[in-house]
Amino acid sequence: MSFSISVEAINKYFDEQPIFKNLSLNIVPGTSNALVGSAASGKSLLLKCILGLSKIDSGDISINDHYGVNRLTQIDNVGVMFQENALFDSLKIWENIVFKLLNQREFSKEKGKSIAEKQLERVKLPSDTLTKYPSEISGGMQKRVALARALLNNPRVLLLDEPTAGLDPILTNVICQLIKEHSQRYGTTILAVTSNMNVARMEFDFIHYLADGNIKWSGSSHSTALEQKSDAADFIRS
Numbered sequence: 001m002s003f004s005i006s007v008e009a010i011n012k013y014f015d016e017q018p019i020f021k022n023l024s025l026n027i028v029p030g031t032s033n034a035l036v037g038s039a040a041s042g043k044s045l046l047l048k049c050i051l052g053l054s055k056i057d058s059g060d061i062s063i064n065d066h067y068g069v070n071r072l073t074q075i076d077n078v079g080v081m082f083q084e085n086a087l088f089d090s091l092k093i094w095e096n097i098v099f100k101l102l103n104q105r106e107f108s109k110e111k112g113k114s115i116a117e118k119q120l121e122r123v124k125l126p127s128d129t130l131t132k133y134p135s136e137i138s139g140g141m142q143k144r145v146a147l148a149r150a151l152l153n154n155p156r157v158l159l160l161d162e163p164t165a166g167l168d169p170i171l172t173n174v175i176c177q178l179i180k181e182h183s184q185r186y187g188t189t190i191l192a193v194t195s196n197m198n199v200a201r202m203e204f205d206f207i208h209y210l211a212d213g214n215i216k217w218s219g220s221s222h223s224t225a226l227e228q229k230s231d232a233a234d235f236i237r238s
Contacts, residue, residue: 002029002187003064003077003156005050010059012049019045021213022059032183032190034200034221036236037210043193044083046210047159050191051080063157079155083162083193085146087134093120094130097149119148123178140171147175151182158182160192164199172196176203197238201226207236 005027012020019042027033035043048054050061052072063071063078087096094116101107101115117127123144134142143163150158163179164172176199183190194200200207201221209217209232217232219225226233 001156003074003189004029004062005157005189005191006060006062007046007050008060008062010049010056010061012045012054012056018213020049020056023210023214025208025215025218027189027191028206029189030183030187031205032180032203033192033206033208034204035191035193035208035210036195036197036200038235039195041210042213043210044161047080047161047191047193050159051075051078074157076153077155078157078159079150079152081146081150081158081160081163083165085134085142087142087145089134091133092130093132093134093137093145096134096145097152099149100152115152116148119152120145122151123148124174140167143167143171143175144178147178154182154186156186156188158188158190158192160190162193162195164194164196172199179203197236200236209235211235 007023007025009022009024010020011018011022035046037043045054049056060067061071063074066074091099094113095102097116097119098112102112113130117130120127120129125141125144129137129141147163164175167175179190182188192204204221206218207221208215226236
């Protein structure tokens with residue numbers, strides 16, 4: 001079953017300055033979506049609002065048709081890959097991957113480590129990565145560890161914040177392929193913030209352009225509208 005995400009006329013202010021102005025965004029179940037826009041346009045903040053990590057001032061947000069705070073009942077079906085990976089420096093890689101499970105008393109360390117090893121296989125990392133710390137592996141490997149954690153429990157929604165930032169073309173393709181394989185297998189609904197316009201155009205079904213506190217354009221990544229002259233088209237083609 002694929003999940004929908006709906007953002008309905010939300011407003012958010014910081015120090016009385018509007019960040020989002022009646023912003024609406026509908027994510028079709030089972031599709032992959034790139035959220036693009038200039039720096040400081042609020043892309044990462046919008047993901048945090050969807051997750052309930054940042055409060056909106058008005059409007060509503062739903063996940064799988066669960067609105068308001070009730071959408072948080074769906075969080076177990078949501079995988080998140082944070083910007084800068086957000087790995088715990090003091091925890092080994094396997095502990096980072098199954099951190100959520102280890103907080104459940106019925107989960108043993110042995111079982112958690114076994115699950116983490118399988119997750120590493122999914123993202124094509126060697127098993128000896130398990131016992132290392134984040135500082136002992138490369139940035140590209142950290143990205144894959146963060147993705148392995150996000151894919152735990154085969155989520156029906158993936159929220160990804162700059163999943164390919166700082167990666168070379170080869171690792172970018174690896175990450176994109178892993179995300180695509182998961183989506184095709186589980187019908188996962190994906191919303192990803194990206195600053196890589198080539199990735200946005202080539203790897204996602206739809207693109208949503210955020211500017212001036214609102215979604216200024218939404219459409220297929222293959223839309224002929226992107227060939228025309230407009231602020232959104234110029235930005236996405238850049």
